[in-house]
Amino acid sequence: MPTMPTETAALDARPYDALMLYSFGGPDKPEDVVPFLRNVTAGKGIPDSRLEAVGEHYYGFGGKSPINEQNLALKAALEKEIAERGLDLPVVWGNRNWAPYTTDAVDELEAMGATRAVTLVTSAYSSYSGCRQYREDLATVLDQRGQLGPEGSTGVRFDKIRSYFNTPGYVQGNADAVVEAYATLAAQGGDPAAARLLFVTHSIPATMDAASGVGHATYREQHLDIAALVAAQAGERLGHAVEWELAYCSRSGPPHQPWLEPDVNDRLGEFAQAGVRDVVISPIGFVSDHMEVAYDLDTEALATAREHGMVAVRAGTVGTREVFVRQLVDLVLERAALARGEDVEQAVVGSLPAFPSVTPNDCCLRVHEQPSGIPALCSEDMHR
Numbered sequence: 001m002p003t004m005p006t007e008t009a010a011l012d013a014r015p016y017d018a019l020m021l022y023s024f025g026g027p028d029k030p031e032d033v034v035p036f037l038r039n040v041t042a043g044k045g046i047p048d049s050r051l052e053a054v055g056e057h058y059y060g061f062g063g064k065s066p067i068n069e070q071n072l073a074l075k076a077a078l079e080k081e082i083a084e085r086g087l088d089l090p091v092v093w094g095n096r097n098w099a100p101y102t103t104d105a106v107d108e109l110e111a112m113g114a115t116r117a118v119t120l121v122t123s124a125y126s127s128y129s130g131c132r133q134y135r136e137d138l139a140t141v142l143d144q145r146g147q148l149g150p151e152g153s154t155g156v157r158f159d160k161i162r163s164y165f166n167t168p169g170y171v172q173g174n175a176d177a178v179v180e181a182y183a184t185l186a187a188q189g190g191d192p193a194a195a196r197l198l199f200v201t202h203s204i205p206a207t208m209d210a211a212s213g214v215g216h217a218t219y220r221e222q223h224l225d226i227a228a229l230v231a232a233q234a235g236e237r238l239g240h241a242v243e244w245e246l247a248y249c250s251r252s253g254p255p256h257q258p259w260l261e262p263d264v265n266d267r268l269g270e271f272a273q274a275g276v277r278d279v280v281i282s283p284i285g286f287v288s289d290h291m292e293v294a295y296d297l298d299t300e301a302l303a304t305a306r307e308h309g310m311v312a313v314r315a316g317t318v319g320t321r322e323v324f325v326r327q328l329v330d331l332v333l334e335r336a337a338l339a340r341g342e343d344v345e346q347a348v349v350g351s352l353p354a355f356p357s358v359t360p361n362d363c364c365l366r367v368h369e370q371p372s373g374i375p376a377l378c379s380e381d382m383h384r
C-alpha cells in the first residue's frame with residue numbers, strides 16, 4: 001500500500017481494524033437484576049445473603065446500574081478522540097455479564113468485516129477479575145461459536161492493551177479528581193490541610209491477590225504504587241502534605257475466606273476514634289461511578305462517615321476525563337506499533353514497569369498454580 005501523506009495518521013492503528021470496549025455489564029431494569037447476578041456469580045460460591053443484599057443495592061437504584069450509560073459515554077469519547085486523530089477505527093462495545101454480551105460484540109465485528117481487534121477492558125489493574133477473567137470469557141465465547149483454535153481465535157483476532165493503572169493519564173486523571181475533591185471539602189466547611197486521603201478499591205480474596213503477582217506486582221502492590229503518586233501530585237498542587245492510605249470495599253465471599261482489608265467503613269470508624277474529622281475518598285480502583293461506587297462508597301461509606309460526624313467527600317473517577325481518554329487512545333496506538341513489531345517507548349509512571357499485553361500463560365489465575373483449565377486469550381500460548 002502506498003504511504004501517501006494524507007493517510008499517515010490512519011495507518012497508525014494497523015493491524016487493527018476495530019477497537020473492542022470490553023466491560024462488566026450491569027442491569028438496565030428491575031427484571032434484569034436477578035439474571036444479571038446469576039451471570040456474575042455462576043460457580044463462584046458467593047453466599048445467598050450477599051446476593052440478596054447486592055440485589056437490594058440495585059433495586060434501590062430502580063434496578064438500573066449506571067455502568068451501561070457510563071460505557072456508552074466512554075465509547076462516544078473514544079470515538080471522538082479517534083476521529084480527531086484522523087484514525088479509522090470503529091469502536092464496538094461488549095460486556096461479560098449483560099447485554100450487549102461478548103458474543104454480540106463479536107457478531108458486530110464480523111458484520112463490519114473486522115479481522116483483527118484491539119481490546120480495552122474497563123479494569124485498570126491486573127488480577128483475575130480485571131485481567132484473566134476477561135480473557136477467559138472471550139476464549140469461552142469464541143469456543144461456543146466454534147471459533148477457538150489451539151493458538152486462539154480462528155475468526156476475528158483479539159489483542160488487548162496492557163493494564164493501564166501505571167500510565168500518566170490514569171494517574172493524572174485521578175490526581176485532578178482528588179484536587180477537585182479537596183476544594184469541595186473546603187466548600188463544605190472541612191479542613192483540607194488536616195484531611196486524610198483514603199484510596200479505595202474493590203476487595204478481592206487474598207488468594208486471588210497472591211495469584212495476581214505472577215510476572216508482575218500484585219493487585220495490592222499495583223494500587224499502592226500509584227496511590228503514592230496520586231497523593232504526591234495532589235499534595236504538590238494543594239500546597240500541603242497529604243497523608244494517605246488504601247482501603248477496600250465490596251467484599252463478598254464466605255466470612256471465613258480472607259479478603260483484602262481494611263474495609264473502608266471499618267477504617268473510617270478508626271479514623272473517627274483517632275480524632276480525624278476530614279476525609280477525601282478516592283476510588284482509584286474503578287474507572288467509572290458504577291454501582292460499586294454509587295452504592296458502596298456514595299451510599300454506604302459516606303453514611304458511615306456522617307454517622308461519625310465527619311466531613312467526607314468522594315473524589316470522582318477518571319470516567320471520560322480528556323486526559324484519560326487520550327491515554328487510552330495512546331495505548332491503542334502503542335499496542336498497534338507493538339503488533340507491527342516496532343520499537344515503542346511505553347509511557348509509565350511509578351516504580352513498576354509497563355505490564356505485558358501478551359501475558360504469561362499463568363498470569364492472574366484465580367488461585368496461584370491452580371489453572372482453571374479454561375483457555376484465556378492474549379497469553380503466550382493463545383495470542384491470536
Ligand SMILES: CC1=C(CCC(=O)O)c2cc3nc(cc4[nH]c(cc5[nH]c(cc1n2)c(C)c5CCC(=O)O)c(CCC(=O)O)c4C)C(CCC(=O)O)=C3C
Nearest residue numbers: 024026040044054065067123129130202204252290291292
Ligand atoms: C477487582 C474487581 C473489580 C474492579 C475492576 C473492574 O472494574 O472490573 C470489580 C468490578 C465490578 N464488580 C461489579 C459487580 C459485581 N462484582 C461481584 C463480585 C466480585 N467482584 C470481584 C472483583 C472485582 N469486581 C470479585 C473478586 C467478586 C467475587 C466473585 C468472584 O470471585 O469473581 C458481584 C457479585 C455480588 C458480589 O459479590 O458483590 C457483582 C454484582 C461491577 C458492576 C457494577 C455495576 O453494576 O455498576 C463492576 C464494575
Ligand SMILES: [Fe+2]
Nearest residue numbers: 129202250292
Ligand atoms: Fe465485582
